[in-house]
Amino acid sequence: MKILVTGGAGFIGSHVIRRFVTNHPSYTIYNLDALTYAGNLSNLSDIEKAPNYHFIKGDITDGPYIENLFSKYAFDKVIHLAAESHVDRSIEDPLSFVKTNIIGTVNLLNACKSIWGEDYTNKLFYHISTDEVYGSLGEDGLFTEESSYDPNSPYSASKASSDHFVRAYHETYNLPVVISNCSNNYGPNHFPEKLIPLCINNIIHQKPLPVYGDGKYTRDWLYVIDHAIAIDQVAHKGVVGETYNIGGYNEWQNIDLVKLLCDIMDEKLSRKQGSSQNLITFIKDRPGHDKRYAIDASKITKELGWKPSVTFEEGLRLTIDWYLSNADWLENVTSGNYLEYYKKMYS
Ligand code: NAD
Numbered sequence: 647m648k649i650l651v652t653g654g655a656g657f658i659g660s661h662v663i664r665r666f667v668t669n670h671p672s673y674t675i676y677n678l679d680a681l682t683y684a685g686n687l688s689n690l691s692d693i694e695k696a697p698n699y700h701f702i703k704g705d706i707t708d709g710p711y712i713e714n715l716f717s718k719y720a721f722d723k724v725i726h727l728a729a730e731s732h733v734d735r736s737i738e739d740p741l742s743f744v745k746t747n748i749i750g751t752v753n754l755l756n757a758c759k760s761i762w763g764e765d766y767t768n769k770l771f772y773h774i775s776t777d778e779v780y781g782s783l784g785e786d787g788l789f790t791e792e793s794s795y796d797p798n799s800p801y802s803a804s805k806a807s808s809d810h811f812v813r814a815y816h817e818t819y820n821l822p823v824v825i826s827n828c829s830n831n832y833g834p835n836h837f838p839e840k841l842i843p844l845c846i847n848n849i850i851h852q853k854p855l856p857v858y859g860d861g862k863y864t865r866d867w868l869y870v871i872d873h874a875i876a877i878d879q880v881a882h883k884g885v886v887g888e889t890y891n892i893g894g895y896n897e898w899q900n901i902d903l904v905k906l907l908c909d910i911m912d913e914k915l916s917r918k919q920g921s922s923q924n925l926i927t928f929i930k931d932r933p934g935h936d937k938r939y940a941i942d943a944s945k946i947t948k949e950l951g952w953k954p955s956v957t958f959e960e961g962l963r964l965t966i967d968w969y970l971s972n973a974d975w976l977e978n979v980t981s982g983n984y985l986e987y988y989k990k991m992y993s
């Protein structure tokens with residue numbers, strides 16, 4: 647079984663690669679990644695020498711390259727995570743999201759269609775998507791697999807479009823596909839442009855903690871390793887043509903989450919309780935900011951037996967411990983281009 651994971655050097659992809667390389671030694675796992683600012687091979691240093699793991703540096707937006715790669719390796723399954731993933735960057739540069747998230751996905755679908763021919767036995771294209779495609783919830787309700795698509799940011803619009811293409815290739819060409827839409831992930835190796843690792847980094851350095859608008863926006867947070875476990879289960883037991891929503895049943899308003907992070911970090915860094923909360927700074931809101939996301943994950947629980955395995959407080963503590971004991975990783979990714987990005991977005 648040859649499995650291609652795209653975007654395996656990124657945050658979620660690296661946890662998926664580690665899980666598959668370790669838990670499925672009979673599979674050969676290929677990691678295709680362009681190593682953009684978000685890709686980092688040091689995320690995988692512990693498994694890079696495993697005999698069933700291979701890294702390929704390549705770009706999913708390059709159609710002819712992808713066709714060649716697929717004819718050379720004849721992958722059986724594709725788990726597709728490669729993407730531009732940050733909403734704020736999508737507001738600055740929507741076209742790069744169109745290229746990677748839409749054209750890149752269609753290139754992969756075309757390559758699967760051409761190498762698999764008519765024989766789809768044991769073949770699968772598994773598309774990893776987000777709950778953001780469903781738009782924004784009001785005070786009540788949860789996103790189910792039946793919720794209509796209503797994306798509001800260039801990022802979520804590009805992911806919604808890629809989901810539609812995946813579905814269309816199933817309907818039109820019978821391609822064996824499955825999609826999962828997950829809520830916000832957090833955990834080790836998360837690039838510090840996203841809320842949780844950005845705040846961890848800023849608390850360490852006693853820099854302001856930028857909270858958009860009134861801070862009352864709500865997200866449903868899931869520990870990244872629980873997402874990787876869900877992806878493993880969907881890849882093995884998911885029904886072709888189906889969508890599975892994955893979430894943490896764990897809603898937090900941003901301001902409460904940032905306060906909790908501050909308190910745990912004050913304790914871990916032996917700082918006076920309350921001192922990090924003084925760093926909280928409300929700043930200009932994100933345009934088109936979605937008010938609330940929350941997932942109904944009952945389908946994957948009922949049909950595939952998956953549920954989150956760690957509580958939020960446990961997951962946050964594990965995450966903070968990882969950042970505190972991997973200062974080199976953090977230092978590496980926050981030097982160079984990150985400083986320019988930070989200045990542009992926050993000054
Ligand atoms: P990430 O930004 O950390 O990683 C993306 C990876 O894709 C990087 O390694 C990058 O180098 C690679 N990549 C980007 N463009 C590429 C290209 N053209 N060719 C090949 N590789 C390329 O993203 P993430 O947070 O790990 O998200 C992974 C996937 O999961 C994405 O599809 C995202 O939409 C989805 N998702 C993320 C979350 C979340 O909370 N982070 C939640 C739900 C779904």
Ligand code: TYD
Nearest residue numbers: 733830839840841842856857858863865900
């Ligand atoms: P983020 O981690 O960017 O994920 P997403 O936009 O995909 O949900 O943001 C999570 C929430 O935190 C979102 O409501 C925006 C908010 N946020 C801030 O308040 N300040 C920040 O500096 C960032 C990056 C996000």
